[in-house]
Amino acid sequence: MNSRHAILNRLRQAQPAARDLPAIPLFDTARLNTVDDFRAALARMGGIWREAPANGGPEALIAELFPKARSVVTAVPEVRGTRHICDVRYPQELDDVDVGVVRPAFAVAETGSIWLSEREYRMNALGYLPQHLVALLDPADIIGNLHQAYRRREFFDARYAVLMSGPSATADIEGVLIRGAQGVRSLTIVPWPKGHR
Amino acid sequence: MKKVDHVGYSKYFIADEKHLEFHDRRLWALRKARDAEVSNITEWEELRGLASAIKEHTLTHLADYLEEFECNAKANGVIVHWASDAQEHNRIVLEILQSRQAKVLVKSKSMLTEECEMRPYLEARDITVVETDLGERIQQLDKQMPSHIVVPAVHKLATDVAELFSRTIGGKPDERSIPALAERQRQATRPLFLNADAGMTGCNFAVAETGGITVCTNEGNADLSANVPSLHIASIGIEKLIPKLEHLGVFVRMLSRNALGAPITQYTSHFRSPRQGGEMHFILVDNGRSERLAMDDFWYSLKCIRCGACMNTCPVYRRSSGLSYGGVYSGPIGAIINPTFDLKKYSELPFASTMNGSCSNVCPVKINIHEQIYKWRQIVAENNELSRAKKQSMKLAGKVLASPKLYRTAVKGALIAVEGLPRAVLYNPLNLWGRQRELPEAPPQSFHDWYEQRKAKS
Numbered sequence: 345m346n347s348r349h350a351i352l353n354r355l356r357q358a359q360p361a362a363r364d365l366p367a368i369p370l371f372d373t374a375r376l377n378t379v380d381d382f383r384a385a386l387a388r389m390g391g392i393w394r395e396a397p398a399n400g401g402p403e404a405l406i407a408e409l410f411p412k413a414r415s416v417v418t419a420v421p422e423v424r425g426t427r428h429i430c431d432v433r434y435p436q437e438l439d440d441v442d443v444g445v446v447r448p449a450f451a452v453a454e455t456g457s458i459w460l461s462e463r464e465y466r467m468n469a470l471g472y473l474p475q476h477l478v479a480l481l482d483p484a485d486i487i488g489n490l491h492q493a494y495r496r497r498e499f500f501d502a503r504y505a506v507l508m509s510g511p512s513a514t515a516d517i518e519g520v521l522i523r524g525a526q527g528v529r530s531l532t533i534v535p536w537p538k539g540h541r
Numbered sequence: 542m543k544k545v546d547h548v549g550y551s552k553y554f555i556a557d558e559k560h561l562e563f564h565d566r567r568l569w570a571l572r573k574a575r576d577a578e579v580s581n582i583t584e585w586e587e588l589r590g591l592a593s594a595i596k597e598h599t600l601t602h603l604a605d606y607l608e609e610f611e612c613n614a615k616a617n618g619v620i621v622h623w624a625s626d627a628q629e630h631n632r633i634v635l636e637i638l639q640s641r642q643a644k645v646l647v648k649s650k651s652m653l654t655e656e657c658e659m660r661p662y663l664e665a666r667d668i669t670v671v672e673t674d675l676g677e678r679i680q681q682l683d684k685q686m687p688s689h690i691v692v693p694a695v696h697k698l699a700t701d702v703a704e705l706f707s708r709t710i711g712g713k714p715d716e717r718s719i720p721a722l723a724e725r726q727r728q729a730t731r732p733l734f735l736n737a738d739a740g741m742t743g744c745n746f747a748v749a750e751t752g753g754i755t756v757c758t759n760e761g762n763a764d765l766s767a768n769v770p771s772l773h774i775a776s777i778g779i780e781k782l783i784p785k786l787e788h789l790g791v792f793v794r795m796l797s798r799n800a801l802g803a804p805i806t807q808y809t810s811h812f813r814s815p816r817q818g819g820e821m822h823f824i825l826v827d828n829g830r831s832e833r834l835a836m837d838d839f840w841y842s843l844k845c846i847r848c849g850a851c852m853n854t855c856p857v858y859r860r861s862s863g864l865s866y867g868g869v870y871s872g873p874i875g876a877i878i879n880p881t882f883d884l885k886k887y888s889e890l891p892f893a894s895t896m897n898g899s900c901s902n903v904c905p906v907k908i909n910i911h912e913q914i915y916k917w918r919q920i921v922a923e924n925n926e927l928s929r930a931k932k933q934s935m936k937l938a939g940k941v942l943a944s945p946k947l948y949r950t951a952v953k954g955a956l957i958a959v960e961g962l963p964r965a966v967l968y969n970p971l972n973l974w975g976r977q978r979e980l981p982e983a984p985p986q987s988f989h990d991w992y993e994q995r996k997a998k999s
Contacts, residue, residue, distance in 0.1 A: 348623040351779065351827045355604040358835035365598040366591055368787050371584050385804055435769045436735050454794075455805040462816060468768040472761050490805075491790035499786055500751060503617075503814035504768070507793075509805050512761040516676035516692060518699050519567050520719040525675055526727060526734075527761030527808075 370491045376453040378486040379535075385456030389510030390523055391531045402480055402534050406443060409532065410476060413442035419466050420447045420480055422536065435469035444474035444528075447538070448508075449498055451481055454489040457509040458533065461502035468504050472527040477511075480536040545867030547889045554696070554862045564696055565859045571692075572853045574802025575903070582798070591791050593907040596844035599782050600834060606749040606782045607825065613752025614823055617814040622824045627657035630776065630826050634659060634741075637774060637822055638668055643738035647730075649756065649763035650674040651743025652690060652847060653776045653826060655869045671733045673762040675726050682709045688863030688871065691800050691849040696862040740766035742812070744777040745846070746792055747823075750785045753813030754823065757796060757806040764810050771819045775812065780830050780843040792846060795905040800848040833881045838916045842877050844906040851900035851910055857893045866890055873900035877913040880920075888926040891917035952987050 383393045396405040402423050406416060416425035417438065423445045432438060446465060448458035458479050462468055471477060487493060499505055512527030523529060555561055579585050599606055611621045624630035630653075638646065646668055654660070660670045660681070672681040676693035680686065683705050687693030694702070699719050706722060707714035710729040716722060742763045746755040754775055756763045767773040783792070797806045815821035834840045852858045852872030863871035868879040868887055876894060879887035891914045900910040921927060927935070941947045986994075 346623070347625040347629060347827075350625055351623055351825070351831060352604045352607065354827070354831035355607070355779075355834065358831050358840075359603060360601050360834070360837075360840060362601045363594065363597040365784060366594045368591060368791060374583075388804065389807065439731075439735055457805060457809070468764070468816060472765045472768060489790075490794050491787070494787050494790040494793075499753075499811060499813075502811070503816055505811040505813075506764060507805065507809040508807070509809075510807050513759050513807050514675045514723060515759075515801075516674070516679070516694055517697075517702055517719045517722055518563070519570065519692075519695075520699075522720055522723040524727070525723060525760035525762070526673060526730065526765055 368491065370489075370495075372488055372492060376488045378453045378488060379483050381453040382451055382456055382486045385454060386510065386533060387456070389456045390513055390521075391456060391510040391533055393533050393535070396534050396536055401540075402445070402478070402536055405534060406445070406478055409478075410443050413476075415441045416443045416445065417441045417470060417474065418445040419464065419470060420445055422447075422480060422540070423478075429466040429470055432467055432470075435467060435473065438467070438469050438473035441470075441474040443476045443478060444470045445478045445480070446470065447480045447482075448485070450485045450487055450493075450496065451533075452488075452490060452493045452507065453486050455507070455509050457493075457507040459493070459496075459498065459505065459507055461498065461505040463502065471506065471508065472512075474528060475524075476530045476532070477528040478532045478534060480534050482537045483535050484537065544885060545887055545889055547861065547865050547867070547893045550865035550867060551861035554865060555860065560696065560698060560862075561860060563698060564862055567695060568689075568853045568859045571801060572850070572903070575799055575850060575853070576802075578798045578802040578804065582794070588791055588795055589905055589907055592795060592846075592905055593844060595783060595788050595791065596906050597841075599784060600780065600840065600843055603779065603782060603834070606784060607779060609749040610747055610752055610782060611825070613749070615752070617752050619752065619814065619821045619823050622822060624824055624826045624828070626828050627659075627826075630657045630824055630828065631659050631662040633824055634774060634776075635663060635666055635668070637772075638663070638739055641738070641772060641820075643668070643772060645669045645671070645733065645737045646739045646741055647671045647673050647734055647737040647766045647770065648741035649743065649758055649766050650677045650687075650693070651741070651776055652687075652869060653743055653778050653828075654741070655687060656828060657776075657826070659776075671730065671737070673730055673734070673766060674758070674760055675723060678726055678730070679705065682706075685864065686869060689849055689852055690847050690870070690872075690874075696864060734765050734769050737766075737770045739772040739774060740768075740770045741774045741776070742767055744775050744781050745796065746783050746789060747777050747781045748783055748786050748789065751813055753811055754781075755789060755793070756810045756812065757793070757808070758810070759807040761808045764808055767810075767812060768816070771816075772822075773812065773815065773819065774822045774824065776824050776826060778830060779825050779827055780845075796846060796848055799850045799903065799905045829882055836881065839877065839881060839913060841908050842874070842881070842910075842913065844908055845874055845878070846906060848905055850903040850905070854899045854903050856895055856897070861893065866893070873910045873914065874908075877910060877917060880917050884920070884924065885926065888921045888924075889928075891915075891921060892931070949987075949989060952989070 418425035514525035703716040858872040876890040
C-alpha cells in the first residue's frame with residue numbers, strides 16, 4: 345500500500361465525529377473609509393504614501409525619490425524607467441535593479457495591503473529583488489477588509505498572488521525593527537488612477 | 542531516547558541574568574502588543590470561535606479535504622507527493638533535488654522541516670541548505686534548533702549574534718549595531734538566492750478549494766525562495782488544510798495580530814501553480830498526525846496555526862527559553878505536542894507549566910492547552926514516569942489536601958512562615974519556586990478564618 349492510501353486510511357479510521365462548517369460573515373457593517381484607513385494601516389506596516397506631482401507624474405516622483413537610481417524596471421505604461429520588465433528574461437537579471445514599478449490589481453484598507461500576481465508583475469521577482477518598489481494605485485481599487493479580499497475571483501486565476509503590506513522587515517535581533525531584511529528596503533504607494541497621464 | 546531534562550536545561554539559561562531579563566521582557570512586549578491590537582477588533586471572540594470551528598470541521602473530514610486539495614493542485618500543474626513520516630519526506634526532497642542536479646537549496650522557515658530533521662539529512666548527501674529567515678539563519682549557523690516558533694533566535698542578544706557572525710559569515714565580533722548585523726546577513730544571503738537551484742517553503746494554510754498554499758513571512762524570503770529559482774518545493778503538514786479560500790479571511794486576520802501585534806505579515810503569499818517554465822512540488826506529510834487525530838483528548842492540538850502566543854504569555858517559557866524544552870516545539874504547545882511523538886523523552890514537559898490557563902485564553906483557535914497539559918500529567922503519572930521528588934511531594938500534598946484539618950494547620954503555618962521566616966530559608970535551594978521569583982506578601986488572615994469570623998458576627 346503506498347503512503348497516500350495509508351495516510352488516507354489512517355485518517356478515515358481516526359477522524360472524530362463530524363463537526364459542522366460555520367458560515368463566515370463579511371464583518372463589513374462598520375464600513376471603512378477606504379483611502380484614509382488604507383493610508384493609516386500602510387503607515388503602520390512601514391509603507392509610504394506619496395502623491396505624484398501633477399507636472400511630471402510618477403516618473404518625476406521616482407526621479408525625485410531616487411535621484412541616484414541607475415536602473416528602474418517598469419511593469420506599467422505610466423512610467424518608462426530604464427528598462428521594461430518584458431525585456432527581462434531571467435529573475436536573476438533583476439539583481440542590480442534600484443527601483444521596480446508595478447500596479448496592484450486591488451488593495452485592502454484594513455491591513456494596508458496591495459494585491460499583486462504574475463499578471464501585474466510579469467515576472468514575480470520584480471517585487472523582491474529590486475532595492476525599492478513603487479506601486480501606482482487607483483484609489484477606486486481599495487476595498488475594505490480581508491474577508492472581502494478573500495472573496496475576489498483574482499485568487500482563483502493567479503498562479504502566484506501576494507498581499508504585500510509594506511517593505512521587507514525583520515525584528516529577529518533583540519526586537520529591533522529593520523526595514524529591508526531580504527526584499528525591498530522601501531515600498532512607496534502612489535495614488536494614480538488607471539489611464540491617467 | 543534520552544529523557545529531556547527541562548529543569549536541568551533551564552538552569553543554564555536562568556544563570557545568565559542579562560539574557561533572562563531581555564527574553565522575559567521581549568516576549569511580554571509581544572504579548573502586550575497582541576492585546577492592544579486584538580482589542581481593536583470588536584469581533585475578535587467571534588473570529589476565535591469561527592477559526593476553531595473551521596479547523597474542527599476540517600479535521601473531522603480531513604481525508605476528503607486532502608483528496609480535494611490534491612485533485613485541484615494536480616489540475617493546476619503541481620506535482621503532489623505523500624509522506625507517511627519524516628524519513629519519507631526527506632527522501633522525496635532528495636530525489637526531487639538529485640533528479641534535477643540541484644545542489645543549493647534556499648528555504649524559508651518551516652517547523653515541519655525542523656521536525657523531519659531535513660537539513661542534516663540533505664547536508665550529509667552533499668546538498669547545501671540555506672535558511673533565509675534572519676532568525677532561522679542565526680540558529681542554523683549556531684547549530685541550534687529554533688527556540689521560538691515565530692522569533693527563532695529570541696534567546697540571543699546582539700552580542701551573541703555579532704560573535705557568531707564574525708566566525709561564520711564575517712563582520713566584527715564586537716559589532717554593536719543591529720542594522721549592521723541584519724545588513725551583513727542580507728548581503729551574505731543575496732548571492733545564495735541568485736545562485737540557488739531550488740527554493741523551499743513551508744505552508745501556513747492549504748486551501749482545498751483552490752489547491753493552493755499560503756505562506757506568511759515578514760522578510761519576503763519565501764517569495765524570493767520560490768520566485769527566483771525555477772524549482773519550488775513546499776512541505777505541508779496535513780493538518781494545515783482549510784476548506785475554502787474565504788476561510789483565509791478568518792485566519793490571516795488573526796495570525797500576525799496574535800503572534801506579533803501587527804495587523805498582517807508584510808507578505809502573505811499564495812502559491813497555486815508553477816510559474817511559466819517553472820516546476821512546483823507539494824509534499825503532504827503525516828509524521829504522527831493521523832495517530833494524534835485518533836487520540837480522544839489530544840487531537841485538538843492539530844488545530845494549532847503556530848502563532849506562538851502561548852509561548853509569549855507563559856511565565857515558565859519566558860524564564861526558561863525554548864531550547865530547554867529539548868524538542869522542535871517549545872512552550873505550552875510543545876508541552877502537549879512533543880509527548881505525542883515520544884512520551885518517554887518528553888515526559889517532563891507537561892510539568893513546565895503553572896497551570897494559569899493563559900495559554901488557552903490567548904489561543905486563536907481555542908485549543909484547551911492547559912487542560913491538555915493536565916491530562917498529559919495524568920498519563921505520565923499512570924505510566925510511572927514522574928521524578929522521585931515530584932512523587933514524594935505529591936504524596937505529601939495528597940495527604941494534606943485530603944484532610945481539612947491538616948490543610949488548615951498547614952495554611953496557618955505557611956502564613957506565619959512567609960511573614961516570619963528569614964529570606965535564606967524561604968529562598969533556599971530546595972524551593973524551586975523561590976528562584977527568580979519573589980513571594981507575594983502574605984494576607985493578614987486566611988480565607989477560612991475570615992469566613993468563620995464573618996459567620997460568627999452575623
